[in-house]
Amino acid sequence: MESGRTLLNHTQFLGYTKGGDGELKIVPEEAELVRKIFEPYVQGNGVRKIKKYLESHGINTVTGKTEWSTSTIDRMLSDEKYIGQVLMQKTNTPDFLAGRQVKNQGQLAKYLVEDAHEPIIDKETFEKVQRMNGQIKKQEQCGEAKVTRSMIL
Numbered sequence: 216m217e218s219g220r221t222l223l224n225h226t227q228f229l230g231y232t233k234g235g236d237g238e239l240k241i242v243p244e245e246a247e248l249v250r251k252i253f254e255p256y257v258q259g260n261g262v263r264k265i266k267k268y269l270e271s272h273g274i275n276t277v278t279g280k281t282e283w284s285t286s287t288i289d290r291m292l293s294d295e296k297y298i299g300q301v302l303m304q305k306t307n308t309p310d311f312l313a314g315r316q317v318k319n320q321g322q323l324a325k326y327l328v329e330d331a332h333e334p335i336i337d338k339e340t341f342e343k344v345q346r347m348n349g350q351i352k353k354q355e356q357c358g359e360a361k362v363t364r365s366m367i368l
Contacts, residue, residue, distance in 0.1 A: 229277040230297065230335050239296075239332035246335045248274065252291055253336050257343055262288040293348060295327075298341045299334035302327050 230249040234240040251274075255265055262285045269283050276283055295302050303326040306316040319325060 227277050228296070229291065231332070241333055241335060245277070249291065249297060249335050252288060253297075253340055253344060256292055256347070257340060262292070289348075292344050295341075296332075297334065297336040298338050299332050300327060300329050301331045 230242060230245045231239040232242050252265055252269075255268065256262070260268075265288055266283045266285055270281065273281070275281055276287065291297070304319055304323050305325065307319050307323050308314060308316050309322075
C-alpha cells in the first residue's frame, strides 16, 4: 500500500471497468449516470429524491436491480474513487479466522493514492457534496498517509 499500488474490486463499481493494462477505465454511459446522481444532490435534492428519479426513469443499479438503495447512493456520494483517488485500508480484519471486517478507526495506517485513475467527478463538486453531507474531515484526523502518482513512478 505504501508503494501506491491499488487493488480494487471493479465488478460492482458504477462508472468504471478494468482495462487491459489493469488500470480503471471509464465506462461513458455509466459515468453519465454517476454524474446524474451527483448533480441533483449538489442542487439540493436528497438521496430519496434521487432514488425516486432513478427508479421512475427505469435506470437500473450496477447489479441490474430496478430498486435503488438510499445507502448505495450515499456510499457513491462519498466514494473518493469518483475523483480519481483511492483510499486504502478503510477496513481491516482483526481476526482472519472469523473473517469479519471492521472499520479502520486508526488501528492501521490508511493510504490515499491521488491521481490513481481518471476522475468522473471534479474535485470541487465532490468536496461540495462532502460538505453538504457533513463528512469533510481533515486528513490528520483520519490518520491517512498521502501517496501521489508522481511518488510511485
